[in-house]
Amino acid sequence: MPDDAPIFRDGTFHADAWTLIEDDAPLPPSGDIAVGKTRFLAEIQALRARNGSIGVVLNPGEDLDGIVEHLDRITLVALRFTKFSDGRPYSVARLLRDRHGYRGELRATGDVLRDQLVFLMRAGFDSLHVSHAGTREALRKGSVIAVRYHYQPASAEARETAGPVSPWRRRSF
Numbered sequence: 001m002p003d004d005a006p007i008f009r010d011g012t013f014h015a016d017a018w019t020l021i022e023d024d025a026p027l028p029p030s031g032d033i034a035v036g037k038t039r040f041l042a043e044i045q046a047l048r049a050r051n052g053s054i055g056v057v058l059n060p061g062e063d064l065d066g067i068v069e070h071l072d073r074i075t076l077v078a079l080r081f082t083k084f085s086d087g088r089p090y091s092v093a094r095l096l097r098d099r100h101g102y103r104g105e106l107r108a109t110g111d112v113l114r115d116q117l118v119f120l121m122r123a124g125f126d127s128l129h130v131s132h133a134g135t136r137e138a139l140r141k142g143s144v145i146a147v148r149y150h151y152q153p154a155s156a157e158a159r160e161t162a163g164p165v166s167p168w169r170r171r172s173f
Contacts, residue, residue: 007107008139009127016129018055018076028052034076041066048073057109060088064095071102078129081110090123097124114138 005013021033027046034055040047047054055076056067067074077096079089089108096102108120109129117135120128130136 006129006131007127008130008136013130013136013140018078020057032075034078037062037067040070044070055105058089058092060086064092064100068100071096071100071104074102074104076105076107077102078107078109079125081108081112081116084111084113084116090119093120093123093125 005015007014007016018032018034019028021027021035021039023036023039027033027043027050030051032053032055033047033050034057035043035047036057036059040054040056053075054073055078056074057078057080058064058067059080060082067077079092081089093106093108096106105127106125107127107129108116108125111132112120112128112130112135113132114135117128117139130139
């Protein structure tokens with residue numbers, strides 16, 4: 001994969017198959033597209049009539065109102081991290097995976113840094129749009145050091161086993 005492939009998934013970088021459509025841009029007749037929540041809710045019928053998969057981009061502070069009942073038709077949910085210290089997308093990811101049973105692609109975008117990677121995976125993210133050069137390099141080299149033992153359960157999507165000594169201590173893979 002080329003060095004500029006931005007999507008990290010399944011241990012490697014991939015080209016992005018999705019096109020983000022801005023709110024004022026026309027919808028293309030086909031292809032996999034992602035739109036913001038407001039546009040998704042306003043144009044749900046037109047989006048469903050297209051030939052291609054539908055994705056939704058949520059900004060920090062946007063809730064899942066209006067989205068949940070359409071999750072079976074949404075192939076991608078991209079949650080934006082606008083700054084490193086904003087943890088709201090983690091909560092939305094856990095709600096999507098654990099409460100609403102979302103099984104599509106859950107992507108972290110924006111300010112995604114190597115210190116967050118373990119926590120992103122445990123919250124249920126399965127792909128990352130990585131633009132930070134240092135994080136990209138660490139992922140390429142496999143040099144991300146991860147804490148493997150946790151006391152808080154991971155999202156239903158994460159793999160873990162009970163610890164060897166304490167049943168409440170978990171080991172993630």
